[in-house]
Amino acid sequence: MRTVRKQKIHRTCRSLLSKYGYEKPPVDVKKIAKDEGIKVGSAPLPERLAGFIHRRVDESTVIVVKEGLGAYDQRWVIAHELGHYFLHGGEYHITPNKFLKRQTENSFSGLNLEEVEANQFADELLMPENMIHDLVMARENIEVGRLANIFDVNQERMAIRLGALGYLL
Numbered sequence: 451m452r453t454v455r456k457q458k459i460h461r462t463c464r465s466l467l468s469k470y471g472y473e474k475p476p477v478d479v480k481k482i483a484k485d486e487g488i489k490v491g492s493a494p495l496p497e498r499l500a501g502f503i504h505r506r507v508d509e510s511t512v513i514v515v516k517e518g519l520g521a522y523d524q525r526w527v528i529a530h531e532l533g534h535y536f537l538h539g540g541e542y543h544i545t546p547n548k549f550l551k552r553q554t555e556n557s558f559s560g561l562n563l564e565e566v567e568a569n570q571f572a573d574e575l576l577m578p579e580n581m582i583h584d585l586v587m588a589r590e591n592i593e594v595g596r597l598a599n600i601f602d603v604n605q606e607r608m609a610i611r612l613g614a615l616g617y618l619l
């Protein structure tokens with residue numbers, strides 16, 4: 451059985467960030483999508499969906515984000531769909547609405563591999579480890595709220611990311 455390709459996710463995020471010259475947060479994932487030739491829009495979607503990506507044959511790829519989502523959630527949905535775009539084949543991929551309410555790093559461990567990979571990709575693209583490292587090393591205390599502001603993500607997600615990287619014990 452295949453396992454989550456952590457190195458590939460890491461390398462793909464690093465090369466995207468370097469391609470577009472991101473050395474500091476925040477990472478503008480919407481701009482990255484557009485620069486990759488992907489159209490990004492919003493539309494009313496069913497309750498269970500937060501967004502999807504559609505690779506259209508002979509047309510451009512689109513990422514659709516659920517209308518009315520907050521700015522943090524929009525950014526994370528786009529990052530999740532970019533994960534599918536760069537890591538997985540297939541015409542359609544989705545972001546289930548429940549992904550937005552993730553409480554811990556392992557709370558979706560039962561998911562299929564592609565969804566786990568897209569979630570990890572989203573976290574790595576929005577909160578790159580080297581950027582976190584630089585900011586944490588510049589201070590004595592780890593202030594989750596301050597870091598969340600700098601990375602333009604919500605505090606819960608920032609805390610989960612810091613925990614997964616071993617910065618919060």
Ligand SMILES: [Zn+2]
Pocket residue numbers: 530534543544545546564565568
């Ligand atoms: Zn997905």
